[in-house]
Amino acid sequence: MNFLEIIFRPASFDVIVQLAIMVLKVVVVVGVIMLHVTYATYFERKSIGHMQVRLGPMRTGPHGLLQPIADFVKLFFKEDIIPAAADKPIFYMAPVISIFAGMSSLAVIPFFNGFVIANINIGLLFVLAMSSLGAYGIVMAGWSSNSKYSFLGGLRSSAQVISYEIALGLSLVGVMMMAGSLNMTEIVKAQLAYPTGMFLFPQILGFFVFMVAAFAETNRTPFDLPEAESELVAGYFVEYSGMRFALFYVAEYIGMIVMSLIAITCFLGGWDGPFQIPYVPFAWVFIKLYILIFLFYWIRATVPRFRYDHLMSFGWKILIPLALFNVVLTGLLKTLNVI
């Protein structure tokens, strides 16, 4: 039996078709998300600009619309400087890990009914695992740069991740209890069966804890300590330049998008909305995504930065007890058959 026969056997032909569909799905999701990342930077600069009585990018293209592309081209062609004393393999690896962890979480997010790259049963666990993996990129970057500022940024990040990962996980326990599943599609379907169409209302506490922890996970203001501009210059990626720097940047934005998508899937009713939008099954996911991303920007323009020890005590003394209380409350309500 030669090679061609193996391929064209009916059974393996099915496998190949499935694989092709899978690859196509991956390409579509990655393409769409990368486009969103590119224009998320533009959206951020524009919306924060207008909040701060300025215009944001205006020069490249009409209303600066080509600015993200110009930024990308510039960063792509910049010299890739690696400090002489850096630990090179780890220095190379760090941005890749960061971006890999962000991207792979996208695999389990359902964008609309039936569209998910990997419909696995432990979807939620996978997402949590991947988001903690992202911190390794930061820690490794901080360590390998062999710079004191990067090192402090990396240290801050590991401390932050340890404190907020727990709150993040616990805040989702309520959702798991209500849905009775870790499969992301099942979680959305459980919400659709629910009177409000979303878990936000019984799980409002969980949603709050989740969003705060998500800000900390993605190192956004007010939790942008690892990259605190005024203290640590740029924190863990101070020694990075060119494309490697861009990878960290992209990872941060993917992180924001992924966290928003998890919030949408677990709390905001996924692909369902108050009314149906014909022909665009994924419309609601993206509308909700834009609103949440805007929230990230809005908060960045409003509040100052936490101090390291305040951040830790906030995580351990407020968020984790709140998340635990939410678990107890959910369990209680569930036993009493209220929800």
Add this chain to the structure above:
Amino acid sequence: MGEAVGEKGFQTKELTVSMGPQHPATHGVLKLVLDLDGETVVKCTPYVGYLHRGVEKLGENRTYFSALPLTDRLDYISSMSNNVGYVNAVETLFGIEAPERAKYIRTICAEMSRISSHIIWVATHALDIGAMTVFLYSFREREWILDLFEMLTGARLTVSYPRIGGVRNDVSQEFLDSLYKFVLEFPGRVDEYETLIDQNRIWLQRTKGIGIISAEEAVNWGLTGATLRGSGVNYDVRKANPYDVYDKVQFDVPLGKAGDVYDRYRCRMEELRQSARIIKQCIEQIPAGPILAPEAHKFVLPPKENVLKSMEALIHHFILITKGPLTAPVGEVYSATEVPKGELGFYIVSDGSGKPYRMRVRAPSFVHASVLPRLSEGHLLADVIANIGTIDIVLGECDR
């Protein structure tokens, strides 16, 4: 350094971080060498002098009136205040007095520069602590006030506007009207900055109880200005030893209690409002009259058209440029003014020639930079940034 061997035989020692002279939060070229234990500052050593241009020495080689532009470059974000301080010192030395109208104009200008300096302070202080929007809101008003400076003096930053014995040119009614509009609107803008940070929990956590210095210690360290008044010491040169027309206007000197970053912040925010109040009263009270004292022709160059037509004016011009005012009394004088950063003193020793024998500048920023270790040691790294912001130093003035 403090090396210690832990229980399991690990050797730990402090991490020495060099913060500056190129660092986004050191307000210029201040260099701090920090010894960190984790994130706690064990030792903080400030290094100054990166912006040293020898202003004092240069002053000895220039005539009294041509040393004026040097003072612009001391605290370059409130150059008008330095000018006013310098001309006041020289006037005291020569025993002349500016006419009433000129004094009013100087007071207006000094308060305008206080506003512009405090705006920069709140902007950068908030930006250092992470509140980005305050920065851009304040720069909107700074733009406005710089436009007003341009309207009056033709320059936005290095104005060199006051003259020994008066001011360079008279204010126009148009300028006074636009300034009046500004001072009426400005307190509302200050409220706007405060809505963003004043009651913000994160801001309060970052500023309350940080960098505490008691009243007694603050006096012993030689602190002045809002940095001193945040600790509750009621000392303001404008009240203690009034110059120009500060004794003819009503204003309050805001005082803090705790002596921490937050109280100093409150003091300066209140000073912004008081400055607007002073300017408003000055515009309402400003009398008509000359803007140069009769004796001022000894110091101020004669008008150019006269130089071209009359021999006396030409000789006068020549002598002033080459030798300086020839009527200098032998003696010494210390004259202090309240600039935005604190007490700016000029100590001038005259040997009777047209140039000062010695010009010493008591720069508040220099004194304040020395208190940084006292404020920062024992606090966290992030508090060092808050402390640099709160003492409001400008390295141009510090290094001179």
